[in-house]
Amino acid sequence: MSQQQPSDEEARERLIDLAAQFYDQFEDGEIPRMEVPTRSKSNIVFDEDSGVWVYGDRTSSRTANSVRGARKLLKGVYTIDFLAQQLDEDRSSTLRELYYLSESWDEEAAQFSDQSESDKLVEDLEIVSGVKREDFHMRPEESGATLMGPLKLREQTRRGERVIHCQEDVGEGGYQIPNNPDTIEFLDTDADFILAVETGGMRDRLVENGFDDEHNALVVHLKGQPARATRRITKRLHDELGLPVTVFTDGDPWSYRIFGSVAYGSIKSAHLSEYLATPEAQFIGIRPEDIVEYDLPTDALSDSDQNALESELDDPRFQSEFWKEQIELQLDIGKKSEQQALASHGLDFVTETYLPERLTEMGVL
């Protein structure tokens, strides 16, 4: 998938091209079909060069040689028609609206039977057309992450341009990242690095303590597993402004996966890795070694924590010396810890001691 954002007109053309293929196939006496990379775990490989997940070479055919297959293509054509019209009118919609909207289509066989069917079709169209959902103007249900730090940007909204400084022009809540951050242009920044933070409590702590101001950090709130918009803006800040990306999460296997999705992409959206993943991202912690070194309050690992850690030992994204050592240490001590557990050394420990020490060690400060 190209990293460049296609214009609405280009996105529309690529969709129409897809539909046009079916016509060409009809004309040539062929049964209409669409080739899609096989989207199973067995066809997803970790690309060592780019450092992200990508699809392998296997493809599957969606073909009209059965009633079921023909119906799938019909739904595809109706969806393409809807998306092309949406782009033409500069509208947008959510995945759920698309599902409900199909009930208004005249051809009943083209209507979706549940939302997972329409969601999957949109992903197929993303992959085959090489155009991202955002460029079809399809929004997610929720985004909601925020950004705070020395960055001035211009957002293109439906109501005109907005120039916003993400410290001076926002309240304590910060700047709300829009659903499609490709509508943003970065104007000016004093930032030295990006600090992506898992929990709201820690994000608020950093902002209250003025960490973004003192260290010229852009504090991005991940809100647990980050939305596409959050990963996208993080990647763009890295690529376009040359800012190092650091990720600060709880110290448990689920949080390591949050780091993994920022850095390497996810199996579920391997077709978007080049667009969303930042392989250069570095993990700050909480590291299992921190639990020992800083004597943090802990909880015992549950069975599912242990299983998740063991499966990470086999995960190609976690094959570095660093991760093997940390995961084995954690299995050994049998404990996990949260980022807010640093408060056991006082409310300022995280901003005055832990982060400055770790970021200096990592060469970021």
Place this chain on the structure above:
Amino acid sequence: MSQQQPSDEEARERLIDLAAQFYDQFEDGEIPRMEVPTRSKSNIVFDEDSGVWVYGDRTSSRTANSVRGARKLLKGVYTIDFLAQQLDEDRSSTLRELYYLSESWDEEAAQFSDQSESDKLVEDLEIVSGVKREDFHMRPEESGATLMGPLKLREQTRRGERVIHCQEDVGEGGYQIPNNPDTIEFLDTDADFILAVETGGMRDRLVENGFDDEHNALVVHLKGQPARATRRITKRLHDELGLPVTVFTDGDPWSYRIFGSVAYGSIKSAHLSEYLATPEAQFIGIRPEDIVEYDLPTDALSDSDQNALESELDDPRFQSEFWKEQIELQLDIGKKSEQQALASHGLDFVTETYLPERLTEMGVL
């Protein structure tokens, strides 16, 4: 609980007064104790006059006449000391930080054994002191709701004042409501009413279609069960600017509870009803009658949906003719529907037909 926001100094004094009571009790040869309204379901009553939930007359004693009771009071005194210092230094913290921070206290018997213990103590202190958690500078873990509409406000942040117009000075994501909206002063508004919306997908639809602009609406995103900050700013907008509050949710029993918590308060935080609830709030829909009238796509009611509806029939908050009729109709048809299901009539149906018709009927437009 007083609706007025106490100053930091007043909040601090009320906390110190609590601790001083223990000294007085010691001096009088009494066993130190604290009286708290009994916080069980049986001691919560629906106040017909104010239209919100409040505590009844029963109280429970926290007394030092057992080791366990004495330890509870000790934890209370340490927490009061921490909160008083926090107010003195104009700092703030999260409930989770308080729990972890207790590990740094010199007296081990004062440390909390889990977070539910410290959370509950803070609620007790809220009730007994008549000062809200926000006025102790205790933050929630996550808030994250947004506001969009013709409102100019001034937010007092730690970095100085920010004057923000919630349409002209924000991106498509809107204005991020801070954890404590009592730091906000409303400067100027062209708004005619508040439209509080359950889902992000619908919030984005209204903003994309320019509903806030066309109808002078303040669109508040509830994000499912709304955070305290969201309910508080809604109430303040109603009380201070005289704006009618309307609530737009999915059409199922869980969403009726979302409306209930905006309008009447919740059993869990009955001591805050006067501060958070807006009894004048009106329910837009989705109403069971809408499912029939607009022929919306539906799902069948599950067993737990049915049980929830039946328990709402017994809930004092839902004793009006309107709610009885709607709930009985829903049990009768056995179906529920989502707000985004309105998209089955096209993406503009909600803003061009459904909302204008309903709001006119309700006397809001």
